[in-house]
Amino acid sequence: MTAFPAGIGRRDDLDAELSELRDQLGEATLAPARVLSQHSGVWLVAEPDVPEPRLVHARARLREEAEGPPVTGDWVALDDGDAIAAVLPRRGTVVRRAVGEGRAERQVLAANVELALIAEPLPDPNARRAERLASIAGAGDVPVALVLTKADLDPDADATALRLGREIGLPDAIAVCSKSGDGVGIVRSLLPPGSTAVLLGPSGAGKSTLVNALLGEERQATGDVRESDRRGRHTTVTRELLGLPHGGLLIDTPGMREVGMWDGGVDDSFDDVAALAAACRFSDCAHDSEPDCAVRGEIAPERLEAWRKLAREQAWVDDRRAAARARERLGRSYGRIQRKARWVKGEER
Ligand SMILES: Nc1nc2c(ncn2[C@@H]2O[C@H](COP(=O)(O)OP(=O)(O)OP(=O)(O)O)[C@@H](O)[C@H]2O)c(=O)[nH]1
Numbered sequence: 001m002t003a004f005p006a007g008i009g010r011r012d013d014l015d016a017e018l019s020e021l022r023d024q025l026g027e028a029t030l031a032p033a034r035v036l037s038q039h040s041g042v043w044l045v046a047e048p049d050v051p052e053p054r055l056v057h058a059r060a061r062l063r064e065e066a067e068g069p070p071v072t073g074d075w076v077a078l079d080d081g082d083a084i085a086a087v088l089p090r091r092g093t094v095v096r097r098a099v100g101e102g103r104a105e106r107q108v109l110a111a112n113v114e115l116a117l118i119a120e121p122l123p124d125p126n127a128r129r130a131e132r133l134a135s136i137a138g139a140g141d142v143p144v145a146l147v148l149t150k151a152d153l154d155p156d157a158d159a160t161a162l163r164l165g166r167e168i169g170l171p172d173a174i175a176v177c178s179k180s181g182d183g184v185g186i187v188r189s190l191l192p193p194g195s196t197a198v199l200l201g202p203s204g205a206g207k208s209t210l211v212n213a214l215l216g217e218e219r220q221a222t223g224d225v226r227e228s229d230r231r232g233r234h235t236t237v238t239r240e241l242l243g244l245p246h247g248g249l250l251i252d253t254p255g256m257r258e259v260g261m262w263d264g265g266v267d268d269s270f271d272d273v274a275a276l277a278a279a280c281r282f283s284d285c286a287h288d289s290e291p292d293c294a295v296r297g298e299i300a301p302e303r304l305e306a307w308r309k310l311a312r313e314q315a316w317v318d319d320r321r322a323a324a325r326a327r328e329r330l331g332r333s334y335g336r337i338q339r340k341a342r343w344v345k346g347e348e349r
């Protein structure tokens with residue numbers, strides 16, 4: 001197995017994957033690297049046995065592929081012209097629907113992550129927002145832990161974490177105070193050496209401050225809170241993969257105003273609803289006013305309403321995606337017919 005310097009992470013069968021890729025593309029020189037951050041048209045990558053990360057380009061073809069361009073956390077193959085030639089299959093992704101009214105486009109927020117830390121600030125953590133993030137993480141097969149930040153602002157922070165975690169089905173729930181360091185060790189213990197996690201949450205939740213506490217130095221720029229409403233300014237501008245001193249890796253993300261559903265995951269993060277729903281009379285029960293509903297009355301109304309909202313949104317996205325696929329199929333067969341017509345007319349041989 002290839003040895004990586006601290007700060008790049010671990011990928012079990014990297015050597016085998018690369019040699020397969022070399023055969024596939026007929027290029028003997030492909031070398032592995034990991035994307036630390038993405039910028040417009042260039043990517044910062046780290047390579048084994050190379051102390052300094054560097055900026056590289058990507059082959060144009062990569063932008064047109066279904067997976068989209070390389071993203072932070074990706075394992076990639078570099079060619080000898082210092083361009084990213086291929087992105088290795090992603091294991092564990094966090095994908096959202098891209099921001100914008102009525103748009104149905106996917107955006108990969110982080111690739112190859114083994115854990116999503118969902119940050120919500122005390123004293124008023126937003127359960128609905130955490131549920132939404134848990135759903136998109138679940139959709140990409142990424143386990144979730146809930147991190148309630150600014151524990152110094154809630155005298156019963158640990159109890160709040162426990163209660164909220166139980167309420168929204170995230171048993172791994174902890175309270176941390178990045179200022180005093182309380183709970184930071186627990187967060188560290190969730191990130192074993194070589195593993196990669198992503199930190200998600202709204203702007204001002206204290207994500208960068210937590211990253212700094214984990215780094216043990218002032219690395220990430222943090223914004224001052226406006227005392228009036230306790231909301232931070234946007235400080236983190238790009239998703240960045242950081243190596244922590246203890247060997248774990250963390251992708252810090254900018255606070256997101258909008259996180260649209262993309263790949264499902266509602267059933268995973270609402271498994272309490274899903275489990276009860278099996279006993280409803282109708283398989284498409286909305287747990288609203290249907291007779292013999294096994295869910296209504298068992299689940300807190302706000303959580304059920306949140307489930308309904310996310311499930312509706314997911315259905316909308318699924319429709320859009322199905323329509324886009326149908327258009328694409330139609331386009332392809334139309335293209336074939338046109339080619340055939342040209343061939344019959346002798347314009348194409
Ligand atoms: N009281 C208290 N304030 C904190 C704590 N952690 C962070 N803050 C404050 O919260 C504000 C926002 O912190 P950031 O770390 O910049 O927040 P962020 O989540 O990275 O925000 P974006 O980069 O915009 O996504 C800053 O003023 C921090 O000082 C904490 O443990 N307790």
Ligand SMILES: [Zn+2]
Pocket residue numbers: 277280281285286287288290292293294295296
């Ligand atoms: Zn029901």
